[in-house]
Amino acid sequence: MYTHADSEVARELAERAERLMEEVVLPKERELAAGTAVSRGTVRELREAAREYEVYAPQVSEEWGGMGYSFRDVLPTFEEAGRSPLGATAMHVAAPDEGNMHLLELVGTELQKEQYLAPLVEDKLRSGFSMTEPTPGAGSDPKMVRTTAEKDGDEWVIDGHKWWTTQGVEADVLVVLARTDPDVHPYEGCSLFLVPAEAPGVDVERNIPHIGGTTRGVSHAEIVYDGVRVPEEHLLGEEGEGxxxxxxxxxxxxxxxxxxxxxxxxxxxxxxxxxxxxxxxxxxxxxxxxxxxxxxxxxxxxxxxxxxxxxxxxxxxxxxxxxxxxxxxxxxxxxxxxxxxxxxxxxxxxxxxxxxxxxxxxxxxxxxxxxxxxxxxxxxxxxxxxxxxxxxxxxxxxxxxxxxx
The missing domain is CATH 1.20.140.10 (Butyryl-CoA Dehydrogenase, subunit A, domain 3)
Known part of the structure; x- marks a missing residue:
């Protein structure tokens, strides 16, 4: 769905997205039984179709496997994708992967991009964004973050309790916000880390029962980080700039x-x-x-x-x-x-x-x-x-x- 304010490039991309929705995604949505979550195999089929229609990961640069469209030009396509619970998943523009890919592209090192961004775009990995904490931790007031990361030699040791980590159960890698300097204001004393989901000490306690999102079948996980060690090169972006x-x-x-x-x-x-x-x-x-x-x-x-x-x-x-x-x-x-x-x-x-x-x-x-x-x-x-x-x-x-x- 585009408007007169959108460029010709944006309109052409949105038109291809509309064809994908009408010819592939909506028919697939209607085939699913009520209350049934889409299977991983079907997701792969939908993403292959999105590649064929040339609307797969349009927001990611070509260098890392996307189509290289500008943020402004992909907006109408994002709206097309929203017409079905399966649309954003098919085009690989769904949260949290979409935001995490954007973050990796902005502040990730070349090694981090090779190890995580490229496989995320290619659909070989899934990610979670682990920021929100249960009471008394950070919710609407992010300054209340209690998860910590302490330097120990050439490693960071992460301890904390998070929840509402979207796609946390399925994730292969988690983007975690933690306090790295308790002596300064949280806005200057927090950092982001890339944490492999299989790292010792990562305990996915449950998928929190929640409303919405039945068809897409994505979890919202409660996760405990208990002495999780990651190498210093897993710091995402600058220390203290979380x-x-x-x-x-x-x-x-x-x-x-x-x-x-x-x-x-x-x-x-x-x-x-x-x-x-x-x-x-x-x-x-x-x-x-x-x-x-x-x-x-x-x-x-x-x-x-x-x-x-x-x-x-x-x-x-x-x-x-x-x-x-x-x-x-x-x-x-x-x-x-x-x-x-x-x-x-x-x-x-x-x-x-x-x-x-x-x-x-x-x-x-x-x-x-x-x-x-x-x-x-x-x-x-x-x-x-x-x-x-x-x-x-x-x-x-x-x-x-x-x-x-």
Whole structure:
């Protein structure tokens, strides 16, 4: 799904992605039994098809096995991928691998790229991103990180307790955030590490039962790191720059999440318009009644605004800016728009909306996750409000306000 603001290159890529979705991914999704997770073999088939359609890992440079498209030009393709729970997996643009590949390409050494990035792109490895911790560790406030990494000779020793590590059960390598200097502020005293999942002391305790994501079948793991030793060359990026590197990863990742979810919401609306155009009640089709038409109109308008906001923010990132506040605004607005669009679609489809004959029920639970994933609404609102109050207005108060004062 592209707009007039997208380049011709972006449109051509998105058109190929749309053909893959219509001809391969959606038919495969419909073949799966309700509540069934896609098999690893099917994932490989889908990724082979994505290669044939020339939409496989478009966001990664050609040097490391991708297609070398710019971040801005892949956004419409990410939205196409979001139309099915299997789309992003097929094109290899799904979290957490997509964000981890981006991070490795940005700050990884040549050795790290050869050992981890190239195999990730090629689908020979899977990765997890291990940052969030259970109480009393770091959740919405990342400064509360308690996982530590201490230098011992030419090794780092990692101890800590993480959870919500997406794809943690399946991962071959884990990107772990840990405190490396307890005597300075966490923003300057944390670092990132590449931890092989089979390293002694890595204990994957469980896949946390959770809503959403049934078809994709990706875990959210609780992991204990007990005296895990990694060589010093497994430090990812600069020592003490863990939070800066996380922001380099999360800014673009939040926007790609936005695009995948707007794709999901758009398909939900497509299902609702198709259903209401056929279903009759009270002497006419549901689509002929004003209430449903207005619900679709409002949802479509909000999704259009979300697309524009994300693209504008992506342009700033492409220009070398962090654009943190705009990223937060995009994330909050898109999460709300997606939740309302999917909820409206379910309501319009009625009983069929909660049945797993259609993907709406899974969309609904997945969309609700989006208000937590990559930062809860409240965290992003805090960032936005801090920016708004950084330079308080000096406008003269209205006469009535002065009078009351």
């Amino acid at each position: 939070f800066s590197h996380v922001q380099q990863r999360l800014g673009p990742a939040r926007l790609t999440h936005c695009m995948r979810y707007t794709g999901m919401a758009q398909r939900a609306l497509d299902i609702a318009t198709a259903y209401t155009s056929e279903r009759e009640a009270f002497d006419s089709t549901i689509a002929e009644k004003q209430g449903p038409r207005f619900a679709i109109a409002e949802a479509a308008t909000d999704l259009r605004a979300a697309r524009a906001m994300v693209r504008q923010t992506a342009d700033r990132i492409a220009a070398g800016e962090e654009a943190r506040v705009d990223v937060s605004k995009s994330k909050v607005f898109t999460a709300r728009a997606v939740n309302e669009a999917v909820d409206a679609a379910m309501q319009l489809v009625g009983g069929n909306g909660i049945a797993h004959d259609l993907p709406l029920a899974e969309f609904y639970t997945s969309a609700r996750q989006f208000r937590y994933v990559d930062g809860a609404d409240e965290v992003h609102k805090r960032v936005i409000a801090r920016d708004e109050f950084a330079d308080p207005a000096t406008e003269e108060l209205s006469p009535i306000t002065r009078y009351r004062g």
